[in-house]
Amino acid sequence: MPVEQSGPKTHPESHHTVAQIRDHLVRVGKPISTATIYRQMERFVTDGTVRKYLLETGDSACYEYVGANKHECASHFHCKCEKCGRLIHMDCDELREIQRHLKEHHGFLWNAGRTVFYGICDQCQLA
Amino acid sequence: MPVEQSGPKTHPESHHTVAQIRDHLVRVGKPISTATIYRQMERFVTDGTVRKYLLETGDSACYEYVGANKHECASHFHCKCEKCGRLIHMDCDELREIQRHLKEHHGFLWNAGRTVFYGICDQCQLA
DNA sequence: TTGCGTGCAAAGGTTTTGCATGGCA
């Protein structure tokens, strides 16, 4: 798993693997098995409370809690840097514009929140 | 693996799993091991000839041949229907617009071709 | 000979599943 570096616009605290969730719960004195976490996550993903992301082969899936915002026309999306591996959280009002375009011209009802944009982040472009 | 249904705008023939590639080669009398295919694909992905997509947990990765178009500012992208599972291929000039926006406002150099837009396709919205 | 692609089998990870148990209505 790529090490999450902290930095501007990065929200590593909002995406967790099953292993991280388990570690956390064990640490706070609520031990739980991974099987249970997977089963819970499956339920949450189904009801839209949590989003699931597959980023790289061999890595664990990441889960993001969206809770009450689940029905919102998502105003944030994710960018994954192909160089440093960071998962970057971005807010962008233009998403609605794209959403509208996809709907009108392609008939596609886009779920922006679940989409991950791959590319190169600002920091890695300088390096 | 979700069954690829044929239909408008769907290009199932352009995305293949390692198993599909192997089956094909075996069928045409060129047996090959999966290990070799994975190794080849890794090379192709590295040099940009092929793109790799992870769609669902437990599914195999999909590989798409892009060949000579690899340096093009990709004019097509993929939409995955969360209902029927189809991977839909779309052409869209507005992508350059999005690309420009991401670069100017977020400093992010977007690799459009690798990005998969999740949502609901036109057919599933009717159903 | 050297380098490289390949096959086979084993290993490594993640995720899922089967079964038994315990809590709660």
Add this chain to the structure above:
DNA sequence: TGCCATGCAAAACCTTTGCACGCAA
């Protein structure tokens, strides 16, 4: 009792890796 969440261990899967072999330069 019946239902449901849970834990544990095993299974299932995809992907990677180690090693040996064979071909071509």
